[in-house]
Amino acid sequence: MKLKKFIILIALISFTVIKAQDNCSSFYPMVEGATFTYKLYDKKDKVNGTSNYKVQEVTTNGSETKASLNINYQGSKKSETFEMDYNFTCTGEGIRIDFNSLMPNQMVEQYKDMDVEMDITGTDIELPNNLSVGQELKDADINIAMSISGMKMKVEAKTTNRKVVAQESVTTPAGTFDCMVITADILSKAMMAKVTISDKLWLAQGIGIVKQETYNKKGKLESRMELTSFSK
Template identity: 50%
Template sequence: MKRYFLLLLLAVLAAPNSQAQSACSTYYLLADGANLQYTNYDRKGKEDGQINYSVTNVEGSGDNVSATMMMEMVDKKGNTYTSDYEITCDGNVVKIDFKSLMNEQMLSQMGDVEMDISGTDVELPNNLSVGQELPDANISVKMKMGGAINMNTNVETINRKVEKQESITTPAGTFDCYVIYSETKTKMMMANSTFPSRTWLAEGVGMVKQESYNKNGKLVGSMVLTQLSK
């Protein structure tokens, strides 16, 4: 259950960078009915599950739009975990309603648990440029799992910077991308870890690829856009 919940937090932190164009932002998808499929790979390039995103219940127009993001994670054994959460776009800022993560569907998959979620959003401006530094983000979760068992988790995304521009090809097509470097710090129970990552972002598409590394800079896993429909 701990591994599933950490994957959920990381997927949500990635989600704002994983979406396509809307009237509010170049890199956020708030188009009703849009679907994106990402395939996860381990350090050896073997398939390690999928994450599917779909957008529903889009309301508003122009610089003020809200939508529901539905997320489905499928691991390599075929186990499926689902959740949905609310996204609001106001001008150049997109906000995630973290409390909406505590929906009945998600809680039922985790058993008898109470949660308190807080944090700051992952922000992405409309205009990116090489060398640009981006704001940090985090999610903090306090969990009570029956009896006296408590678990606190904190996931921070720090040192975000636009490194370069380059073109990459995936099963979904060829895309001109900005490459964003960041570091993710996780604190769960007594375990602390920090791992770097790079995200490839294409205008009008969003996240095309993401690579995660260990502290020595070696690849430990990747996520690639394999299907896209708007």
């Protein structure tokens, strides 16, 4: 996978939320076996990938419920296909994503047998259960410092200006949904590469991500993602 696309995906995962009906969380599916499928389109409206989400395991300990989510991304090129798992915790007031888990499985496997030191720091991504238009959400970031046979490399992704900006109806191949709209700015850095994007996300009650759009620093549409099917 190209480095630029990788750091964009890390940033988008940091911002992505799935919404489902649940006693603990309004904004993550807490049901084992729940699945969601999305089509990804480039700026020319050409399909360039499919993303499949599945809730693997849900456990409850006291007032907290923890779940693991698997993502399988199949790009238009074999080199752009990856799989990853990440974990999140629901406290009853909202959810937080463990930033340590935001690493594709293939990257972990690739470096497992190499002389690699890796240090991951950051801020857990938080999303409250109750959203309203005009609400501002907390910033989030992830920083990965790697030393590969003495060569040092850093990957950073910072999500800022997270806001609930609207409530509107959206239609995708999966149906028509009433959605809350969240926007954010994302800055990613890796070695000499620097990517600045803006993100817009539509969330539907009891469904989850319905649509997502990404814009470059000039405000032009770079990519979009739409829900095509779901089950829970």
